[in-house]
Amino acid sequence: MTTVQSDMSENDTGENGAGEGDAGLDRESQIACSSAACSSAACSSTDAAPGLGAPVPIPVLAPYLGLVAAVLCAFGGGWLLLAPYAFDFRHGAARVPRAMAVDLETGAAIVAVAITAAALFSVTLVRRLRVSSTVQSEPVAASVDVPESAAAPAPEQSPGPEVPPQPDPGAALRDLLTPLVAALAADLRSRDLDGRDLGIPGREHEPRRQEP
């Protein structure tokens, strides 16, 4: 059993180090779990090495490429708006030549469409980056060690989607210490009373020896 767990942890380390090379491992683990051997009692999530079910990275390269291409196309359209004036297509004519009009109209259309596409690509990219940052922050929060005393009441809580309100740690500590302090005070009080009953001055606080 120890050998198996060490092998799995090595796979886990290699997977995290490789970054995105976890597809084959996930598929193999899925195939292994879907087999008939999975009906045994040993198949539980606590026995497996952590990280094998690592979240799949959100694809951000594709919208990034689209955003870059759209921005460059917008620059091309801007150049089309400037080129008729830069190269003086008009040549002092009274009317605007058709080539200049075509360039201006097409350039304006390219700029408008490219800026819209770039905005849509950027919105998609921001959404995916937010999702990926959320997915990456969840395992960190889940890997924090929780003491058993704090983790014990967890199964009693209802598994609802809403997060239960966290109890005040000061109140919990006060509730824990109040009966202890009361018991200590009662014990000291009883010892004082016992010392006075025996009539021994200065020995009120010593504990009584039990008679054999």
Place this chain on the structure above:
Amino acid sequence: MAAARPSLPAQRSSTVEPSHTELPCAPLPPAVTRPKAPVAALVGLLLVALLGGWLIAAPFALGDQVRGAAWTAATRTDVATGGAVAGLAVLGLLGYLAAALAWLSRHGR
């Protein structure tokens, strides 16, 4: 004189190898939610590519460039800029497609 060879232990290790049914199963990977493709943005990029193609063909289609004559400055600008814009848009579309297919081949099911 053949000395008695020491007998090998029956089992080299005291640990018993687990059987196939006792092996712990790895947890299932989380369900892959395939993100939505920005269809409108991709359509916009396709429109830009078509506009670039139109820009290449416009001087010849509208008759501003006489067939066989030297290209004017407007024709050179239109063809060069149209080619650049159309090429960039097509490259963006192909890059998006390649990146999406690579992600699907790696993580998609």
